Amino acid sequence: MKLKQTLHNLALIACMTSALLPMPTGATTLQSGDLIKGPGDAVYYYGEDGKRYVFPNLKTYQTWYNDFTGVKALSLDELQAISLAKNVTYKPGVRMIKVESIPKVYAVAANGTLRWITTEDLAESLYGADWNKKIDDLPDGFFVDYKIGAPIVAVADFAPATESASASTINFNLKLTSTPTTPTDTPTSTTPTEPTTPPTAFDFSVSKTNAMAGEIVTLSASAPSVGAISKIELFIDTTLIKSCNAVTACSSDYQIPPSNTASSYVAKAIVTKLDATTLTDTETLTTVANGTDKVTVRLARTQVKPNQLVGVTIDVNSEIAVGRVDIFVDSQIVGSCANGSHLCQWTGYLTNQTLGTVHEVKGRVTSNYETKYTSFPKYVTVSENDEPSITVSPAKDSIYLGEKLDVTVSASDDDGILSIDVMKDGAVLKHCEGAAPCTVSTGPWNTIGTLTFGGKATDALSKTAENTSSPVSVVAQP
Amino acid sequence: MRMSKLFGALTMAATLATSVVPMAANAAVTTVFSPGDLIKGSGQTVYYFGWDGRRYVFPNEKTYFTWYKDFSTVKQIPDTMLQTVPLGRRNVTYRPGVKMVKVTTDPRTYVIDQGGILRHVPSQQMAETLYGIAWKNQIDDLPDAFYADYKVGTALVLSSDFTPADVMTLTTNIAIDKQMDQTAVTVSIGSKENGFVPPSLTVKKGTLVTWTNTDSSLHRIVGNGWQSQDLKYQESYQRVFSTVGSFDYGCGIYPVMNGTINVIE
Numbered sequence: 001m002k003l004k005q006t007l008h009n010l011a012l013i014a015c016m017t018s019a020l021l022p023m024p025t026g027a028t029t030l031q032s033g034d035l036i037k038g039p040g041d042a043v044y045y046y047g048e049d050g051k052r053y054v055f056p057n058l059k060t061y062q063t064w065y066n067d068f069t070g071v072k073a074l075s076l077d078e079l080q081a082i083s084l085a086k087n088v089t090y091k092p093g094v095r096m097i098k099v100e101s102i103p104k105v106y107a108v109a110a111n112g113t114l115r116w117i118t119t120e121d122l123a124e125s126l127y128g129a130d131w132n133k134k135i136d137d138l139p140d141g142f143f144v145d146y147k148i149g150a151p152i153v154a155v156a157d158f159a160p161a162t163e164s165a166s167a168s169t170i171n172f173n174l175k176l177t178s179t180p181t182t183p184t185d186t187p188t189s190t191t192p193t194e195p196t197t198p199p200t201a202f203d204f205s206v207s208k209t210n211a212m213a214g215e216i217v218t219l220s221a222s223a224p225s226v227g228a229i230s231k232i233e234l235f236i237d238t239t240l241i242k243s244c245n246a247v248t249a250c251s252s253d254y255q256i257p258p259s260n261t262a263s264s265y266v267a268k269a270i271v272t273k274l275d276a277t278t279l280t281d282t283e284t285l286t287t288v289a290n291g292t293d294k295v296t297v298r299l300a301r302t303q304v305k306p307n308q309l310v311g312v313t314i315d316v317n318s319e320i321a322v323g324r325v326d327i328f329v330d331s332q333i334v335g336s337c338a339n340g341s342h343l344c345q346w347t348g349y350l351t352n353q354t355l356g357t358v359h360e361v362k363g364r365v366t367s368n369y370e371t372k373y374t375s376f377p378k379y380v381t382v383s384e385n386d387e388p389s390i391t392v393s394p395a396k397d398s399i400y401l402g403e404k405l406d407v408t409v410s411a412s413d414d415d416g417i418l419s420i421d422v423m424k425d426g427a428v429l430k431h432c433e434g435a436a437p438c439t440v441s442t443g444p445w446n447t448i449g450t451l452t453f454g455g456k457a458t459d460a461l462s463k464t465a466e467n468t469s470s471p472v473s474v475v476a477q478p
Numbered sequence: 479m480r481m482s483k484l485f486g487a488l489t490m491a492a493t494l495a496t497s498v499v500p501m502a503a504n505a506a507v508t509t510v511f512s513p514g515d516l517i518k519g520s521g522q523t524v525y526y527f528g529w530d531g532r533r534y535v536f537p538n539e540k541t542y543f544t545w546y547k548d549f550s551t552v553k554q555i556p557d558t559m560l561q562t563v564p565l566g567r568r569n570v571t572y573r574p575g576v577k578m579v580k581v582t583t584d585p586r587t588y589v590i591d592q593g594g595i596l597r598h599v600p601s602q603q604m605a606e607t608l609y610g611i612a613w614k615n616q617i618d619d620l621p622d623a624f625y626a627d628y629k630v631g632t633a634l635v636l637s638s639d640f641t642p643a644d645v646m647t648l649t650t651n652i653a654i655d656k657q658m659d660q661t662a663v664t665v666s667i668g669s670k671e672n673g674f675v676p677p678s679l680t681v682k683k684g685t686l687v688t689w690t691n692t693d694s695s696l697h698r699i700v701g702n703g704w705q706s707q708d709l710k711y712q713e714s715y716q717r718v719f720s721t722v723g724s725f726d727y728g729c730g731i732y733p734v735m736n737g738t739i740n741v742i743e
Contacts, residue, residue: 038583040582040583042583042622054622054623054625054626056623057623076583079583080583080584080585083584084581084583084584084622084625085626086625086626087623087626099565100521100523101519101521101523101560101561101565102561102564102565103561118694140523140535140565141535141536141537141538141569141623141624142623143535143565144535144565144566144567144568144569144626144627145626151694151711309710347710418567419568421629424632425632427630427631427632427633428593428595428629428630428631429595429631429632430592430593430595431592431593431594431595431629431657432593432657433530433568433593433656433657433658434530434657434658434659435659436657436659438657
């Protein structure tokens with residue numbers, strides 16, 4: 001009965017399909033983000049770059065779409081005219097992945113990054129009590145579509161719902177567009193409304209209320225609307241450090257004096273309204289013990305890429321009887337050494353890996369006499385993965401007609417080089433895995449003119465860059 | 479209807495991906511294997527063990543048979559060892575020159591050049607020049623989903639641009655095809671139960687050996703007169719072996735783990 005009914009329904013859908021989707025006679029209008037198919041059954045994603053992206057299996061498709069509505073049918077000719085590109089990966093956060101021959105369960109993060117979920121407890125915390133029903137087996141052959149990211153060791157490392165929500169389209173997840181959503185009509189009439197009443201309160205904050213001599217504190221004030229404000233002024237004690245006119249927000253950095261430091265400072269903001277009345281708010285900055293000559297921070301690198309380890313070493317002056325050392329990132333303790341050593345190291349991942357964010361790293365030593373010394377802070381910036389640097393070297397800068405030419409491409413990158421390609425006019429002449437220079441013999445070249453070769457390299461974090469050679473001239477035999 | 483049809487088409491690709499299945503009876507399990515060997519666990523899938531210490535997937539049986547006649551050289555290793563060896567970052571591609579390929583939804587026929595590079599064959603005449611009168615039998619269909627394993631190179635213009643026999647002769651094995659650096663090898667550090675993989679390795683003098691921790695616990699490589707720092711997950715230690723001999727090493731944290739590097743001329 002059930003089967004029969006299903007068949008009936010399916011037949012109906014098929015009929016509707018043929019009615020709604022007549023075989024296109026001319027060019028079908030396609031938009032970036034469309035789902036397309038040819039006379040066969042495979043469905044493709046039409047990307048921003050005008051190429052079609054393959055869903056390697058149904059499960060991958062189902063992480064992105066509930067059904068097949070809206071799939072545009074093309075003729076074979078039309079489909080073939082669109083170049084085939086790489087595979088679509090799972091939508092981040094939706095399901096977990098396991099490869100048969102690897103005893104690890106991975107969460108899927110942005111851009112096809114697999115992050116190992118290190119314990120069952122974590123899997124349950126992230127995906128609920130039925131977490132083991134949310135794991136798909138990925139065939140070995142599709143593992144290469146993914147890259148490996150940092151392992152998940154704490155619940156805070158990964159939020160499935162957030163990952164899923166921020167990967168709004170396949171275009172964005174494949175990095176074909178930098179905008180997270182497809183452009184929609186923006187409302188045209190958003191004229192700012194004049195406030196009917198002047199503001200009666202405003203926000204004032206300081207980046208830290210406990211600071212050491214020499215440290216920089218940021219003062220920020222913001223008021224609800226510009227219409228009723230004439231200026232915002234920021235003070236430390238009675239000294240004006242910044243005045244902003246006719247704006248809603250005002251901020252300034254202030255360095256706590258390195259010498260003759262007072263025990264505390266008062267940060268103050270005064271908002272003057274158009275009617276000349278004022279609002280005032282204050283914060284107290286307390287100066288804390290200075291250990292900058294006794295405790296220092298060393299960073300393995302000051303720029304980290306997402307999913308790259310941060311290495312921190314705290315060195316303590318030998319005159320201190322060390323009780324314990326704590327390492328802080330953004331005021332949170334991330335690592336501690338309680339063994340009395342004058343050297344304490346921590347290696348780990350940043351919690352917030354948003355590009356462009358700056359994170360403060362400090363070391364604090366507690367001596368055996370309970371005195372606390374805090375180091376000068378150092379800063380780590382999360383930055384986009386550096387592109388590999390590439391050199392394309394033809395063996396000669398001029399050749400005779402009919403001569404062959406060796407071209408070598410070499411590349412380097414902090415993360416290591418995964419592969420190098422020698423290119424000519426967008427086509428790959430030779431592909432080499434690994435970091436060793438890639439050489440190919442080209443030609444014979446039978447046309448007088450100039451030749452330009454290209455090189456492409458991919459680093460271990462899947463960042464790709466290209467470069468070209470200086471021109472090689474092909475000249476007539478003497 | 480469309481859902482189920484599509485499912486059928488796609489499952490084919492998925493099944494192919496895991497179907498490099500040896501027919502011969504399983505040989506005895508061994509722990510001795512080297513880069514360049516074919517390995518498998520108790521399951522059916524066969525992998526190529528590379529110089530970078532990774533195992534490379536044959537996406538389908540057709541790809542396997544462009545490189546090997548049969549499964550007689552496949553070594554079965556313990557599952558725990560297989561699991562310790564990370565998967566390659568790319569799949570094995572067709573041996574260059576052996577066959578031409580075509581993607582079902584792309585009208586072009588390609589020859590395969592070294593490194594998994596597809597080169598368009600512009601005419602039937604040229605296909606016949608390169609692969610003989612029965613050239614049509616020399617074309618395999620490449621599933622769409624494996625197209626990503628290949629790169630598109632320059633199209634052939636003259637039949638002399640590509641000589642199948644020459645390309646095959648120049649590419650006798652997968653390491654050459656993938657331009658793997660054969661002066662370096664990688665050993666994976668597994669858990670204290672799984673140990674070093676491979677546990678024993680024979681290398682030429684001057685070889686750079688890299689140990690990479692694939693385990694969540696800390697490990698430290700300790701040899702006679704040399705040792706690494708504590709290695710976290712995904713961290714590595716490297717050492718060049720420039721004298722001939724047999725060098726035992728172990729883990730400074732889990733003494734139960736032991737390995738040997740045999741260095742020959």
